[in-house]
Amino acid sequence: MEQGVFITFEGPEGAGKTTILNKLSDVLKQQGYNVLQTREPGGISISEQIREVLLNKDNTAMDERTEALLYAAARRQHLVEKVLPALEKGYMVLCDRFIDSSLAYQGYARGLGVDEVYQINRFAIGETMPNLTLYFDLDPEVGLARIQSNGEREINRLDLEKLSFHEKVREGYLMLVDRFPERIKLVDASAGVEEVLADALMIIEDYVRK
Ligand SMILES: Nc1ncnc2c1ncn2[C@@H]1O[C@H](COP(=O)(O)OP(=O)(O)OP(=O)(O)O)[C@@H](O)[C@H]1O
Numbered sequence: 395m396e397q398g399v400f401i402t403f404e405g406p407e408g409a410g411k412t413t414i415l416n417k418l419s420d421v422l423k424q425q426g427y428n429v430l431q432t433r434e435p436g437g438i439s440i441s442e443q444i445r446e447v448l449l450n451k452d453n454t455a456m457d458e459r460t461e462a463l464l465y466a467a468a469r470r471q472h473l474v475e476k477v478l479p480a481l482e483k484g485y486m487v488l489c490d491r492f493i494d495s496s497l498a499y500q501g502y503a504r505g506l507g508v509d510e511v512y513q514i515n516r517f518a519i520g521e522t523m524p525n526l527t528l529y530f531d532l533d534p535e536v537g538l539a540r541i542q543s544n545g546e547r548e549i550n551r552l553d554l555e556k557l558s559f560h561e562k563v564r565e566g567y568l569m570l571v572d573r574f575p576e577r578i579k580l581v582d583a584s585a586g587v588e589e590v591l592a593d594a595l596m597i598i599e600d601y602v603r604k
């Protein structure tokens with residue numbers, strides 16, 4: 395059977411990844427694709443349990459390397475239990491965050507080192523990298539304000555980091571866009587939802603047409 399396509403969605407807090415992912419899923423299903431929508435950290439029971447530990451606001455004592463290792467562990471389990479079987483069945487897998495989150499948040503913003511964090515993730519994911527990554531670029535102040543005005547979105551441990559941390563996350567992502575221009579495509583997430591959706595859809599359609 396034909397191998398599927400693995401597409402990941404990245405960006406700082408409140409950039410609109412989940413909003414656009416939900417809409418893209420519907421559009422792509424209507425176009426006839428078998429779509430699996432999932433997220434990191436989480437997506438399956440073990441990884442959702444790790445997510446609770448990672449994002450719990452009370453876990454202020456969490457060491458930075460512990461954090462990086464827990465994200466990688468959640469990623470491994472999610473990959474083998476959910477993502478790889480779907481790709482083997484030919485699905486288009488749309489995943490809210492993947493390795494680039496670890497590179498931007500733990501590697502760059504926490505200062506653990508992008509190459510070091512890449513190495514522990516290679517142990518977790520082996521050769522599996524996304525075919526395509528959409529990076530939703532937004533001023534973190536705007537993203538955090540969006541989250542605060544959304545009454546349904548719980549504020550988590552990472553959201554509570556200083557603005558300077560979130561600015562470094564964005565810097566980290568922009569560095570990754572420069573480093574992997576073939577795989578990572580930038581979407582201007584400051585536009586309205588319909589415009590962002592159209593841009594994201596165009597990037598995916600361009601990719602699958604090739
Ligand atoms: N283009 C947009 N313009 C204005 N508001 C938006 C836009 N996209 C999403 N929002 C709103 O911003 C908030 C955050 O959106 P969403 O949850 O999709 O972001 P996210 O990138 O998944 O965030 P996080 O990764 O931090 O959970 C929501 O209230 C959503 O309705």
Ligand SMILES: Cc1cn([C@H]2C[C@H](O)[C@@H](COP(=O)(O)O)O2)c(=O)[nH]c1=O
Pocket residue numbers: 407433434435465491492493495496497499500552553
């Ligand atoms: C996968 C991954 C995620 N993070 C951070 C990014 C966010 O602050 C949270 C996840 O919350 P979301 O509402 O689902 O976006 O976790 C990270 O720091 N490192 C990672 O690898």
